[in-house]
Amino acid sequence: MLRVETLSIRFRRSASPRPAVSGVSFSVGAGQSVALVGESGSGKTLTCRSILGILPRGAEVCGGSVRFGCKKAGEVDLLTLSRSGLRAIRGSQISMIFQEPMSALSPLHTIGAQTAEVLRLHGNASRSQARAECLAMFERVGFPDPERAYRSYPFQLSGGLRQRAMIAMAMVGRPRLLIADEPTTALDVTLQAQVLALIKTLQAETGMAVLMVTHDLGVVANMADAVVVLRAGRVMESGACADVLGRPLHGYTRKLMAAAPMIPDYPEVAPEAAVSPTDAATATAPVDAILEFHGVAKTFERGASRVRALAGIDLRVRRGETLAIVGESGSGKTTLARLAMLADRPDPGARILFRPAAGAEAVDLSAQPPDALLDYRRRAQMVFQDPYASLSPRMTVGSIIGEPLTIHGVCDADERHRRVRALMARVGLDPAWATRYPHAFSGGQRQRIGIARALALDPMLLICDEPTSALDVSVQAQVLDLLESIKERLGLSLMFISHDLAVVARLADRVVVMRAGQVVEQAPPAVLFSAPVHPYTQALIAASPEPDVNRPIDIRKVALGAGAPDLWPAAFRPTPDGPPPLVEVAPGHFVRRAA
Amino acid sequence: MLRFILRRLLIMIPTLIVVSMLIFVVINLPPGDFLSNQIAELRATGQEAGLAKAEFLRHEYALDRPLAEQYLIWIGVWPGPSGFNGLLQGDLGWSFEFGKPVAEVVGETLWFTVILNFAAVLFVYLVSFPLGALAAIRANSWVDYLAAAVGYIGLATPNFLLALILLYYGQKWLGLPIGGLVDPRYENEPMSLAKLGSILHHLIIPTIVIGLSGTAAMVRRLRANLLDELGKPYVVTAKAKGVPPVRRLTRYPLRMALNPFVSDIGSLLPSMVSGSVLISVVLSLPTIGPALLEALRAQDQFLAGFILMFISLLVLVGMLISDILLALLDPRIRLTKRSRS
Numbered sequence: 001m002l003r004v005e006t007l008s009i010r011f012r013r014s015a016s017p018r019p020a021v022s023g024v025s026f027s028v029g030a031g032q033s034v035a036l037v038g039e040s041g042s043g044k045t046l047t048c049r050s051i052l053g054i055l056p057r058g059a060e061v062c063g064g065s066v067r068f069g070c071k072k073a074g075e076v077d078l079l080t081l082s083r084s085g086l087r088a089i090r091g092s093q094i095s096m097i098f099q100e101p102m103s104a105l106s107p108l109h110t111i112g113a114q115t116a117e118v119l120r121l122h123g124n125a126s127r128s129q130a131r132a133e134c135l136a137m138f139e140r141v142g143f144p145d146p147e148r149a150y151r152s153y154p155f156q157l158s159g160g161l162r163q164r165a166m167i168a169m170a171m172v173g174r175p176r177l178l179i180a181d182e183p184t185t186a187l188d189v190t191l192q193a194q195v196l197a198l199i200k201t202l203q204a205e206t207g208m209a210v211l212m213v214t215h216d217l218g219v220v221a222n223m224a225d226a227v228v229v230l231r232a233g234r235v236m237e238s239g240a241c242a243d244v245l246g247r248p249l250h251g252y253t254r255k256l257m258a259a260a261p262m263i264p265d266y267p268e269v270a271p272e273a274a275v276s277p278t279d280a281a282t283a284t285a286p287v288d289a290i291l292e293f294h295g296v297a298k299t300f301e302r303g304a305s306r307v308r309a310l311a312g313i314d315l316r317v318r319r320g321e322t323l324a325i326v327g328e329s330g331s332g333k334t335t336l337a338r339l340a341m342l343a344d345r346p347d348p349g350a351r352i353l354f355r356p357a358a359g360a361e362a363v364d365l366s367a368q369p370p371d372a373l374l375d376y377r378r379r380a381q382m383v384f385q386d387p388y389a390s391l392s393p394r395m396t397v398g399s400i401i402g403e404p405l406t407i408h409g410v411c412d413a414d415e416r417h418r419r420v421r422a423l424m425a426r427v428g429l430d431p432a433w434a435t436r437y438p439h440a441f442s443g444g445q446r447q448r449i450g451i452a453r454a455l456a457l458d459p460m461l462l463i464c465d466e467p468t469s470a471l472d473v474s475v476q477a478q479v480l481d482l483l484e485s486i487k488e489r490l491g492l493s494l495m496f497i498s499h500d501l502a503v504v505a506r507l508a509d510r511v512v513v514m515r516a517g518q519v520v521e522q523a524p525p526a527v528l529f530s531a532p533v534h535p536y537t538q539a540l541i542a543a544s545p546e547p548d549v550n551r552p553i554d555i556r557k558v559a560l561g562a563g564a565p566d567l568w569p570a571a572f573r574p575t576p577d578g579p580p581p582l583v584e585v586a587p588g589h590f591v592r593r594a595a
Numbered sequence: 596m597l598r599f600i601l602r603r604l605l606i607m608i609p610t611l612i613v614v615s616m617l618i619f620v621v622i623n624l625p626p627g628d629f630l631s632n633q634i635a636e637l638r639a640t641g642q643e644a645g646l647a648k649a650e651f652l653r654h655e656y657a658l659d660r661p662l663a664e665q666y667l668i669w670i671g672v673w674p675g676p677s678g679f680n681g682l683l684q685g686d687l688g689w690s691f692e693f694g695k696p697v698a699e700v701v702g703e704t705l706w707f708t709v710i711l712n713f714a715a716v717l718f719v720y721l722v723s724f725p726l727g728a729l730a731a732i733r734a735n736s737w738v739d740y741l742a743a744a745v746g747y748i749g750l751a752t753p754n755f756l757l758a759l760i761l762l763y764y765g766q767k768w769l770g771l772p773i774g775g776l777v778d779p780r781y782e783n784e785p786m787s788l789a790k791l792g793s794i795l796h797h798l799i800i801p802t803i804v805i806g807l808s809g810t811a812a813m814v815r816r817l818r819a820n821l822l823d824e825l826g827k828p829y830v831v832t833a834k835a836k837g838v839p840p841v842r843r844l845t846r847y848p849l850r851m852a853l854n855p856f857v858s859d860i861g862s863l864l865p866s867m868v869s870g871s872v873l874i875s876v877v878l879s880l881p882t883i884g885p886a887l888l889e890a891l892r893a894q895d896q897f898l899a900g901f902i903l904m905f906i907s908l909l910v911l912v913g914m915l916i917s918d919i920l921l922a923l924l925d926p927r928i929r930l931t932k933r934s935r936s
Contacts, residue, residue, distance in 0.1 A: 054834050057826070090837035104828040106847050107927060118836050153926045169836070 001209055002028040002051070002177055007064035009046050009055065009233075019062060021046050021233040026226075028177065030069075033203065033210040035220040035241070037256070038230035039472040040443075044213045047230070048179050051078060051211075052094060053086050068094070071176065092122035095170040099182040101162035105154040105169075111138075112150030115169045122173055137168045141198060159329070160191040167195070171202055178203070181213045188328035188499060190562035193543035196222055197555045215472065217260045218545025221245055222552050229253050242549045259474040260547050261502030266530035288358045289316035290461055290493045291340060291380075296350040298335050309335040310346075310517045314582075317461070319358060322487065322494040324508035324525075326501060326540070332517040333497045337465045340495060341382055342366075342373050354380075356460070378408055381454035383483075385466040387446035391438040397424075397449055398434030404456040423452040427482060444475035451482065455490070462487070463495045468503060480507060501544050505529055510588075513537045518579060523589040533591040535561035535568045570594075596929070600919060607911050614907045615682075615900075619666045622896045622903075628658050629691040629894045656689060656897075669900065682904070688897030692889060697898050700886060705905065707776050708883040711805070712867045712909075714798050718806035719813055719863065724856070726810075727817025728849060734822055742818070746811035755877045758804045762878065765800050772797050776880055801878055805871045809863055813856070820855055824848035850924065857921055861914035868906050 004026050010019035021043035028034045036044040049055050051066050066078040071093060078086065095118075098104035106114060112134055119130040131150070138146035141164045154162055163183065170178055180199065184192035196219065203210055212223055220227055220241065227245065228238040229252065237250040248254045296313040299306050310332045317323045327333040338344045339352065346352065346366055353362040354376055365376055381404075384390035391400055402420045405411055411419065421431035427448040438446055447467060454462060464483065468476040484507060487494050498504050504511055504525065511528050513521040513536065521534040532538045539561025542554045565573055571594045572580065580594045627635075630653045637645045653659055657668050657675050667673035669688065671681020680686040687697035730742040749757075765771035772778065776797050781790040824830070825848050833843045872884035883902055890899035922929045 052835050054831050087837045087839060090835055092837060096832075096835040098828055098832060100828060104832045106829045106833070106851075108850050108925060109846075110926075117838065121837055121839075153930065155927055156930070169832075 001030045001069045002211070003065075003067040004047070004051070005065050005067070007047060007050060007066065008062050009043070009050055009059055010062050012058050012060055019233060020059065021050075023064070024228075024230070024233070024235055025064075026228045026235070026238055028209045028211055030176070030209055031203070031207045032226065033212065033224045034226045034228065035212045035214060035224035036228050036230060037214060037217065037220055039215055039256075039474065041232065042230040043233040044230050045181055048096075048181055048211060048213050051179060052090055052096060053078065053081075054096075068177075088122070091118045091175075092173045093175055094177045094179065095173055095175040097163075097166050097170045097178065097180040097183045100186050101159070101166045102154060104166060105162065107154055109153070110150065111152050111154065111157070111165045111168075115150075115165070115172050118169060118173045134168070134172055137172045138165075140202070141165075141168045141171070142194075143168075159187060160195070163187060163191075163195055164198070167198065167202070171206075174206060175208055177209045177211065179211045179213070182215070183212070184219065185215070189501070189543040189545075190328065190539055190558050192219075193545070193553045193555060193558040194562075196545075196553070199223070216545065217245065217256060217547035221547045221549045222545050229256070245547050245549060255474060257547060259477040261473065261476065261500060261506065262546060263502050263505045263529050263541065263544055266526045287316055288319045288355070289353075290319045290355055291317040291495070292351075292353040292355075292362070293336075293339075294351040294353070296336075296339060296352060297347045298332075298339060298344065299347055308517055310339070313519060315512065315519070317493055317495055318509075319355075319493055320491055321509040322496055322507055324496045324498060324504040324511045325514060326498055326504050326511060327514035328499055328540075330516070331514040333499075333514050334465055335517075336514075337382070337463050337495065337497050340463050341380060342376065374408075378404075378457045379459050380461040380463060381457065381459040383447070383450050383454050383462060383464040383467045386470050387443055387450055388470070390450060391446055393438055396435050396437055397429075397441070400438070400449060401434075401452045401456055404453065408457060410457070419456065420452075423455055426455070426486070427452045442475070443471050444479055447471060447475075447479050448482065451479075451486070455486065458490075459492065461493045461495065463497070465497045466499065467496075469499065476503070483507070501529075501540055513540065518592065519582060519590070520592045521590065522582070523586075527586070527589050533585060533589075534593065535572055537561070596922065599922065600915075603915050603918060607915070610911060611904075611907065615670060615904060616666065618900055618903045618907070619669065619896075620662075622891075622894070622899050623662055623665075625894060627894070628896060630656075630658055632894065633691070652689075652691070669897070682901070687901045690890070690895055690898040692893045692895040692898065697901050700898060701883065701901065701905075704881045704883050704886060707881055708868065710794070711776070711798065711801055711871070711880070711882055712864060714802045715806040715809070715867050715871075716860070716863055718802045719809045720856075722806070723810045723813035723817060727814040728821060728844075728852075730814060730818040731821035731825065731852075732844065734818075739818070742814055746814050749807035749811035754804055754808065755873050757807065758800070758874050758877050761800050761804060771800055775878075776801075776882075801871075801874060801880055804874050804878075805867055809867065813859065816859075817852060817856055820852040821848060824851045827851075853924060854921060857924060858917050860917040860920070861910060864913040865906055865910045868909065 004024060007021060007024045008019045009021040024043070024047055026034065036047060038044045046055065046059060050061055055061070061079055064079070067075050068078050068089070070076050070089065076085070078089070081089075105111070112131070115134045115137070116127075116130040119125040119133055120127070123130070125133065135146045135150060138149050143149040143161065143164060149157070149161070149165065154165070157165065163186075167183075178199075183199070184195050187195060199210065200223065210223070212219070214220060224241045226239065227241050229236040229244065229250065231252050236252045237244055237248065244253060245257070248257055293313050293315040296310060297308070298310040299308050313336065315323070325333045325336060335344070339346050342352070342365055350366055352365045354365050355362045356379065363376070365373065395403075398417070398420050401423055402416045405416045405419060420434055424431045424434060429445060429448055429452065438449065441449065450467075467483070468479050471479060480503065483494070486492065496504065496507055508525050511523060511525050512519055513528070513534070515536050521528065521532065521537045528537065529541060532541055539558045542557040543562065545553055560567055572592070574580065580592055582590045582592050583595050585591050630649050634646060634649045637643070637649065655676055657665055660668070664673060668675040669681050671679055671683035671686070675681070687701070690697045690700045693700045726742045730739040733739055762773050766773050776794060777790060778793040778797070781787075781793055784790060827848065830843065830848055833847050838846070868884065871882060872888055874880070875882040875884040883905070887899065887902045889895070890902065
């Protein structure tokens with residue numbers, strides 16, 4: 001139905017003569033799902049945009065053809081089709097779902113108006129007809145109250161509902177081909193699982209073809225019949241999904257597969273055996289915790305309403321361990337990180353204890369006046385999520401890394417230069433680059449700069465807030481390696497915050513699962529991933545897509561655990577007096593449930 | 596929405612009170628007042644005859660009382676020598692400079708000012724909107740460059756010079772009248788269609804001159820806003836839905852780019868009133884501007900005070916209008932406001 005042949009796209013004012021996409025060919029049959037896979041800059045988005053003729057400014061097709069089996073006119077070349085001809089196809093025969101529903105939907109129009117517009121433009125439907133069809137589609141994509149959704153503006157909906165609205169908008173014209181450009185990348189895993197399932201069922205119902213663009217091999221395995229692997233604008237490998245993912249032939253595909261974060265297969269161990277002797281020992285002996293949270297809560301006041309971001313957190317970060325905090329957006333994990341940095345103060349009554357050395361007197365940080373925290377701030381450092389936004393574009397890399405040394409007056413200028421160079425070498429950057437500015441570096445390199453800056457003051461505790469979520473998988477793997485080796489070499493304690501279970505699985509000594517401001521389960525990864533107890537943890541694990549066609553996402557499990565707490569088995573449900581307590585079901589394994 | 600407007604109207608009251616205090620204090624900052632200056636001058640020139648009258652006026656208008664009391668009398672919440680008669684009672688006071696009541700001095704010019712500035716604002720919006728939109732859509736084309744050139748000329752040329760040039764060529768080529776706001780024939784006649792026509796005829800050049808620099812700035816701003824919006828993902832979405840070009844533009848990015856455009860109304864009004872002083876002098880327009888200049892120079896405090904109050908009111912009304920329009924235009928503003936109140 002769609003045949004892309006030797007498609008090439010280049011940027012008009014680009015310095016390099018090499019096109020951004022060159023000689024890409026693939027085809028999508030009716031009712032088939034094809035995935036374009038690649039890392040950022042591979043040209044996957046350009047390719048799918050050229051099909052609809054919505055390339056960004058400056059990009060132009062410089063060769064090839066895109067043949068589409070049109071319903072009326074037979075086969076046409078979309079690249080040479082007249083503008084009005086193309087407009088007639090857009091939205092009615094081929095439609096598209098975008099990555100960021102918030103920015104891809106107009107903020108000034110209701111969801112209903114934007115969706116109905118598709119029908120009004122193409123279907124010659126009357127106003128009331130269009131409305132009725134939209135409402136039916138809203139119901140189909142899972143809006144609890146279609147009438148209300150119709151009247152809502154995008155900013156009034158949650159991220160998941162917004163993406164559902166986007167899907168409804170793309171589906172309402174009953175297209176024969178749906179192009180989905182990273183449709184779930186901006187969503188939490190459990191939402192991703194549900195949205196993917198939704199696209200799949202809609203596809204089964206209507207028989208449309210799906211062209212999916214993604215960087216996530218796990219998504220591919222769950223969705224696609226065929227895969228096209230792109231790198232730097234060229235097809236590296238293509239074929240049936242089971243073949244490409246099961247027996248990758250090209251080296252790049254193998255590299256992608258190897259870098260894809262996966263929850264490792266832990267043998268089904270008895271919980272007792274999973275707890276190592278040292279764990280058992282520390283469970284009884286007094287634990288040497290570098291940082292302790294006791295009864296920490298945080299409430300934000302937004303006008304008249306109060307939002308409880310955290311409630312009753314009791315946690316210990318042991319010296320030298322990596323404690324991973326996992327949760328979806330809104331679970332309070334970033335709030336916890338900010339409290340750990342004392343960037344925010346917890347609600348009164350909480351204690352955050354810091355023990356500078358084993359056996360030393362613990363200091364209650366939350367009771368300290370701001371200027372007494374200076375010493376703590378030297379010893380606890382943070383690595384931020386977005387390496388693009390967290391580095392000042394007007395400072396050289398050398399001065400960014402050296403700034404903590406200046407602020408704390410640690411050493412003179414010569415010594416500072418020496419240390420900056422040493423730090424850069426340590427994180428794998430060429431010290432000669434110290435005079436360059438951040439824009440000259442790639443995302444992974446920038447995150448290395450961020451790590452070097454955090455290490456400048458010889459901290460004891462590193463708090464990493466989603467340090468790799470803005471990076472490509474292969475780069476992510478490198479950054480994780482770096483963090484791991486630094487932690488080993490410097491004997492750091494790590495608080496690692498992430499939404500990604502697979503990342504956590506490879507790094508953590510202990511994992512804490514958070515939901516809605518509370519810890520729901522806590523265990524070493526081997527136990528947590530092999531024998532999760534809490535339904536929410538089970539849903540999180542089930543929702544993580546794996547690049548293996550034989551292990552699809554169990555959508556029922558996801559829907560059960562990620563839904564409202566009322567759906568959970570009775571033992572886990574909150575009672576009228578509050579949530580159930582955190583119970584130790586096995587040594588080192590805590591679950592929030594009725595005892 | 597109604598509650599929102601009502602609340603905004605209520606907020607205007609304390610704002611106006613504070614503004615009036617500031618105005619009164621600032622006007623009275625220089626030592627002395629109009630009458631004490633006059634008395635000193637009369638003494639110096641030996642014209643003792645006028646002294647008694649000046650002293651009488653000084654007492655009559657309570658200028659011999661403490662500043663706070665003077666202020667309260669001016670506002671009309673404190674009994675003056677002849678009872679309560681301040682701004683609240685509609686008594687605008689006496690203009691010493693012109694020797695008549697302020698209401699009489701200001702009277703017609705007030706309306707001319709409002710009309711002129713309204714016309715200028717209208718001109719700004721009518722011209723800059725299509726020009727700015729066109730400049731953004733056809734960015735880096737001849738339309739864009741032309742708009743930029745016109746804009747920079749408008750910004751860079753001194754207004755009074757532009758006024759003189761336009762007057763000369765307007766008269767020479769188009770036969771537009773020179774100076775004034777109405778043909779001398781209609782000067783003292785009651786309002787009629789012919790008089791209105793004459794006023795509109797006379798308004799053309801002042802409107803262009805006063806509005807041009809505002810237009811230039813507005814064109815640049817709208818162009819920048821729209822250019823930003825045109826690259827936004829929701830425009831691509833509209834394109835992917837198959838929305839035709841013109842509808843795509845007017846329905847989506849143009850509406851977004853309108854926001855800063857609308858919020859400028861409030862600040863546009865006062866800048867035009869104060870900016871048009873020089874032009875009013877050059878074009879001999881009977882606006883409030885020259886009177887304000889004169890009043891401030893001579894420390895004619897009631898006249899200056901009233902004119903400044905009037906301009907402040909204009910600002911507040913402008914702000915109110917732009918806020919209401921913004922709320923109507925942008926559901927994000929409208930709906931978050933409501934949930935907060």
